[in-house]
Amino acid sequence: MDFREDQILRYSRHILLPEVGGTGQEKLIQAKVVLVGAGGLGSPVGYYLAAAGIGTIGIIDNDTVEISNLQRQIAHNTSRIGVGKADSAKETFETLNPDVQVVTHKERLTSENIMDIIGDYDVVVDGSDNFPTRYLVNDACVMLGKPLVSAAVFRFEGQVMSIVPGEGPCYRCLFEVPPPPGMVPSCQEAGILGVVTGVIGTIQATEVVKLILDIGKPLKGLLLLWNALDMHFRTVKVPRNRECPVCGENPTITELIDYEQFCMMGH
Amino acid sequence: MNISLNGEKKEIPDNATILGLLEFLKTQPERVAVELNLNIVKKDAYGTTNIKEGDSVEVVAFMAGGMDS
Numbered sequence: 001m002d003f004r005e006d007q008i009l010r011y012s013r014h015i016l017l018p019e020v021g022g023t024g025q026e027k028l029i030q031a032k033v034v035l036v037g038a039g040g041l042g043s044p045v046g047y048y049l050a051a052a053g054i055g056t057i058g059i060i061d062n063d064t065v066e067i068s069n070l071q072r073q074i075a076h077n078t079s080r081i082g083v084g085k086a087d088s089a090k091e092t093f094e095t096l097n098p099d100v101q102v103v104t105h106k107e108r109l110t111s112e113n114i115m116d117i118i119g120d121y122d123v124v125v126d127g128s129d130n131f132p133t134r135y136l137v138n139d140a141c142v143m144l145g146k147p148l149v150s151a152a153v154f155r156f157e158g159q160v161m162s163i164v165p166g167e168g169p170c171y172r173c174l175f176e177v178p179p180p181p182g183m184v185p186s187c188q189e190a191g192i193l194g195v196v197t198g199v200i201g202t203i204q205a206t207e208v209v210k211l212i213l214d215i216g217k218p219l220k221g222l223l224l225l226w227n228a229l230d231m232h233f234r235t236v237k238v239p240r241n242r243e244c245p246v247c248g249e250n251p252t253i254t255e256l257i258d259y260e261q262f263c264m265m266g267h
Numbered sequence: 268m269n270i271s272l273n274g275e276k277k278e279i280p281d282n283a284t285i286l287g288l289l290e291f292l293k294t295q296p297e298r299v300a301v302e303l304n305l306n307i308v309k310k311d312a313y314g315t316t317n318i319k320e321g322d323s324v325e326v327v328a329f330m331a332g333g334m335d336s
Contacts, residue, residue, distance in 0.1 A: 131331050152330035159330055174300050174307060179329050183297045223327065234274055236325045241307055 001026050007099065011053055024213045025053065029099070031212045034058035034121040036109065036137055038089040040197030041127025041151055041204060043075035048205035050093035050100045054212075057093060058121055060105040061085040072194030109133055111256035114140045123208050126150040127201065131178040132259035138163065138171035139256055142247045149207045149219075151200050156193050156228040158200035161219050161238065162207045165247060168220035173241035173248075178259055196228050268320040285313040288324065300327045 003011070003022070007029075014020045014028070031054050035042040038061040049057055063085045065076040075089040086104035093102050105117050109128075114136055118124055124146055126137045134150070141148040141163060148163040150171055163170050203224065210216045222235045246253045268281050272288075279291055285308055289296050301308045302325040308316050318324060 129331060131329075134331060154328070154330040157328075157330070159327075174327065175329060176300075176307075176310070179297045183295065183329075225327070236273075236302065236327060237305055238302070239305055239307065243309075 001029070007053075010097070010099075014052070019215045020213060024215075027212055028053050028209070029055045031123070032056040032058070032121045033123045033125060033208055033212075034060060034105075034118055035125045035127065036060050036133065037127040037129065038073075038075055038085040039063070039069065039127060039129065040072045040153065040192065040194075041201040042089065042125070043073045044198050044201030045125050045127060045205045045208070046075055046089055046093050046102075047096065048202060049208060050097045050102075052205075052209055053097060053099055054208075055099070056101050056103060056121075058103045058105060058117070059086045059089050060107065060109060060117060061089070062106045062108050072192065072197045074198070109136055111136065111258045114256065115144070118146065119144065121146070123211055124148045125204055125208060127204070134171065135178055135259060136256060139246050139253060141165060142170050142172075143256075147211050149204045149211070151204045153192055153196050153200050155190055156196060158196055158203075158226050160200060160203050160207065160224045160226075161222065162211065164211075164218070164220050169238045169240045170244060170247045172246050172253075173244045174223065174238050176241075176245065181260065193228055199226065199228070268318075270318060270321065271323040273325055279318070283318050285316045285318065285324075288318060289313065289326070292326065294326060298329055300329070301325070302327070 011025045014025050015022055033049055033054050035046055038059045046057055065080045065083050065085055065088050067081055069076060075092045080088040084106055086106050090102040090104055093100055107113055124141050126148060128134055142165045145165045150163060151160040207218055210218050221238055223238050224235050226233050242249050245251060269276055269278055279288055285301050296313055304323050
């Protein structure tokens with residue numbers, strides 16, 4: 001592919017890196033990445049992916065911007081209160097980089113629509129706020145053999161794992177079934193230090209870029225844990241579970257499940 | 268006895284099971300996943316899985332937040 005003059009300038013600091021170069025930048029421009037959620041995590045992920053020149057960014061979110069989001073959801077701003085988050089994030093990301101095409105999916109993911117929505121993308125990024133979506137996304141990605149960069153945050157902490165079906169464990173290998181309703185408080189109930197979503201989201205974006213460029217070691221089979229208060233990063237090795245109900249040797253989950261929305265505070 | 272808990276040395280009651288450890292840590296079993304010497308322990312085996320001196324245990328919390336949370 002021939003870069004335009006402005007693209008050579010825009011991506012010059014990437015092209016200078018031997019691990020990226022013109023070939024790598026071309027991969028980024030041709031890549032399609034979909035974000036589940038344009039909130040605390042999706043904002044920084046989308047921002048950096050747009051800056052990196054990811055050609056197509058999908059945003060799945062049916063929520064609207066509220067003032068209480070703006071403490072951390074940096075894709076939005078005060079003038080967008082009441083606007084759909086997908087539309088708001090699209091405007092932000094396309095303003096940063098007009099090369100990027102942002103596709104909005106203003107729906108809530110279900111077993112009915114997820115395959116159609118994520119089917120065309122190369123990498124899925126989960127920054128959702130609830131367990132039903134988290135399990136649905138994991139199971140769909142395993143079934144489609146699609147790489148998934150999953151992350152979650154809570155108060156002062158976050159966790160990230162890259163799931164490459166067939167090559168490493170999935171979310172269910174570690175967390176086989178969702179916790180019972182009400183057992184795990186949402187951030188809305190428990191609070192979240194805004195910048196924690198920024199740190200964890202930018203780690204997710206880093207993983208996406210590494211997966212697309214096929215460089216370095218992604219968090220495959222590794223759960224990264226970070227605590228902001230003691231500034232402590234650690235990784236926990238996560239083995240593949242042969243008895244995993246979705247990616248194991250004899251899967252018992254062969255159809256997608258819509259778990260009950262057991263955290264009504266979630267939205 | 269001494270074990271490695273989440274990468275750090277920790278003294279816990281002798282002959283504890285996973286369930287006993289979680290009780291000792293005041294952690295609800297439903298809110299975590301547990302890894303014993305790099306193997307995920309199934310929830311229904313928490314009460315029957317014994318921890319030995321020197322074992323390496325990881326207790327990882329469930330987290331759902333990110334989007335609106």
